Amino acid sequence: MGGGGEGYGQPQSLRLDHGNRHGLIAGATGTGKTVTLQVMAQGFSDAGVPVFLSDVKGDLSGLALPGSAEGKLHGAFTKRAETIGLDLAYSGAPVTFWDIYGEQGHPVRSTVAEMGPLLLSRLLELTDPQEGVMNVAFRLADDEALPILDLKDLRAMLTFIAENATEISAKYGLVSTSSIGAIQRRLLVLENQGGEKMFGEPALALSDMMLTDPQGRGRINILAADKLMAAPRLYSTFLLWLLSELFEELPEVGNPEKPKLVFFFDEAHLLFDGAPKALTDKVEQVVRLIRSKGVGVYFITQKPADVPDDVLAQLGNRVQHALRVFTPRDQRDLRLAAQTYRENPRFSTEEAIKEVGTGEALTSFLEAKGIPGIVERTLIRPPSSHLGPIEPGVRAALIAGSPLAGKYEAVIDRESAYERLAARAEAAAREAAKTEAEEAKAQQNARESENDAREFRNARRYDGGMPARKTSPSRRRSGSSDSVGEAFAKSFARQLGTRGGQAIMRGILGSLFKKR
Template sequence: MSDQDSIFVGGGGEGYGVPQQLLLKYGNRHGLIAGATGTGKTVTLQILAEGFSAAGVPVFLSDVKGDLSGLGASGSASHKLHEAFTKRSQTIGLDLQYGAFPVLFWDVFGDQGHPVRSTVSEMGPLLLSRLLELTEPQEGVLNVAFRLADEENLPLLDLKDLQAMLVFIGENANAISTRYGLVSTTSIGAIQRRLLVLENQGGAQMFGEPALDLADMMTCDASGKGRISILAADKLMASPRLYATFLLWLLSELFEELPEVGDPDKPKIVFFFDEAHLLFQDAPRALVEKVEQVARLIRSKGVGVYFITQNPADVPENILGQLGNRVQHALRAFTANDQKDLRMAAQTYRDNPRFVTEDAIRDVGTGEAVTSFLEAKGIPGMVERTLVRPPASQLGPIDPALRAQLMVQSPIRGKYEAVVDRDSAFEKLRARTEAAAREAAKTAEAEARAKAEPQGNGGLREFNSGRRYDGGPARRAEPAAKPKPSSRSDSITETFAKSFARQLGTKSGQAIVRGVLGSLFRR
């Protein structure tokens, strides 16, 4: 599986090359697992995860098809492929020993693992704009919402916080536009509709507290094996953009929170990004640049990122050029475009004089691959045809009873299951609105009392209003001082409270209350 400084990936037999190993000290130089459907990418991902775990390196991966939960159970001699595994092990010189690995199950929806959440603030406007498919003007409004929330100390934790913030901006669009630039109510409405779609897809469960603590993913068990965090992604894949955005957020969090470590002897954590084409499909240039930056710089923080996709062409060239460890399963060339992609894939490898790389990529069978791993001093290894080693853990999913048992034994059991809803933008805006409503009610009550007071001695008061007691003409009443204009230093929230007090009782005022507070007040 793994020795002190490398992971055994596969070997050769007749017509194949030398044994292939991934050096742990270059595990943070990123990698690529590519190939057509059914050629063995998932098994390659599984054996790499086993190798890193055995070397004491925590792993994060997404389980798109539900197959990778088998990492938590030992392989068995009773498995239908045991005979084939034994034969291959003998061919490549592997002493196959079955064994299970420490796993943590995670699930955005909380059904098949520990709930995993982010706050809206941690996600940020760029990734949220990508998730919601916003236009440039709409993204600008979202940036205003985040900026205003920061300035007014209104934490954005879950979707209702963001929705309340957008309502607040819409009702005060004129004042906010003066300070931050034009805020269109049309754009606000479009964002609200996108949030509703996200909520209907179950995306609201991804936002809130307690948010994920990265330290929980970067642990080892008592035997020193790195824990393998498995994200249940079979349901999440029904919303591909949500899946890609969530994984990119997690990668960004690793980038922002982990300290620089230079070139460690082995990675601090390895991150497998399955179905990587979803990350780049129709992605705006700003987002692709962010991924390029993360891929370029995160290795110095001890993080290895491995992209899994069908075709290397799915990954932008600037990122593809940073992937030093490669396992290329078969690519089929049925069309002219397929043949072009095959040639381009072959050109990224260091040639081997024993065979034509393009032919090898096309001809390798299931469980075989064309591989290249970084060698001493980080030099790309010569491309080799390789028989990929069998996994030590169970091939395929585990049964629900074993999954439930592993969840009960989880070291973080109970930490994320209960949702915490502390005071944030929604609650603070509601409190301020209630205070403004009470103040407006007091003002209205005082005005009503003043109007209801009796007007006794009206005739005398009228006479005295025209003459002074000494018989001279009465002095003209001094005009009331004009109210001072509102200070520019007034916060947006203060402006809102003042305008709310004036508007209460009107349809506009009632709309504000309903928009922020729902049905707290009824007409």
């Protein structure tokens, strides 16, 4: 990681067998967090550990190429390497590029069902009653075998619930049409942000995030997040979903010799800003337990106070870059940050956090038996890979040559809730049309019988004879022999053929939409 030199402590390194004990990279903007992230990611990759990270500024793509002695920072890096006692050798890492929008990497998707009502409610910023409706939609979809894969499936489910609110409320609890309308509007906002591209199939297979190259190096999965950051809720919810999926799907491995995957969560404060307690509790649970699955989670943020205490307590490996102190709150955050480290008698941790320059940091890594190391003032080693973004043409070539090329690019739209609900509606419409046709035919027959009877009466009157009045057969059928229910059913069937009747039909589809 770094270390040595005059004024610095012993060389510092992160133990591979403690790589799944999580960590924190903190510091103000411009203090060197990105270089630290790049160095750590490539270090894990060289050790055979796959890595996932988000590229929020667009400059981590340089991991794919070796560094160069011609860069503007080469002189500073060379001097730093000499101070550390490092023989700097340039090399790139195997990289897989991903992008929710499918522009700067392989498309990466989840289904709505995999996302679940809790995370989706967080993404849409729903109120408690609206979240309750979302839970009803997911439960109803499960009960009726209606897979919710993309946003049009979810919209279809919400429309179905709105049109059958009375029946559904009786079974699942009260659903408000106003809440459904609010959810539909939030979905429209999400679509305007391009969020619909995140949902659908083929959904991401987690095994594709955990590949190694032929040399045994772990592939570094880079999510293009520069555009995604314009929708911070979408960004943080997607990463939390990915973390939750890892937690749910990976088997227990105990304390492995090295992690199965290391997950870097940049701009971590976005995950916790305004998050309800239920979501914060879920994050704390996942972070606490996922290390037994062999996954290390490293949060990158400006100050440790951005991370809740229960989560911060799980982060054993720390790299603290400089903090800027301008306000009393900044001073308090600095003091709290210093208190989270095992004190070094050689210097004041609080003062050192203010004084370290770019390329320097205070570090504390777990030692044997998981004991936090004494905080040390450390020089961060220069990266072996290219610093900064790569050219679009180079990126395109790397994407085309990826082992996953072509697997996720084409969208698959299989039968799901939208199609099944539409099929049921069409079947109901056909049945209604058939009923109307039969009723129209019966009415036509009745009219013809009435005409025949009228002609017969006229003919008898012309002959001078007049038979006794008899009730028309058609009147007997529609009058005395019809029950109230039959008469209503016939009247309702006639309405189904009209434009207004179609609206009525859609309103009762709950009684027609049954599993087939």
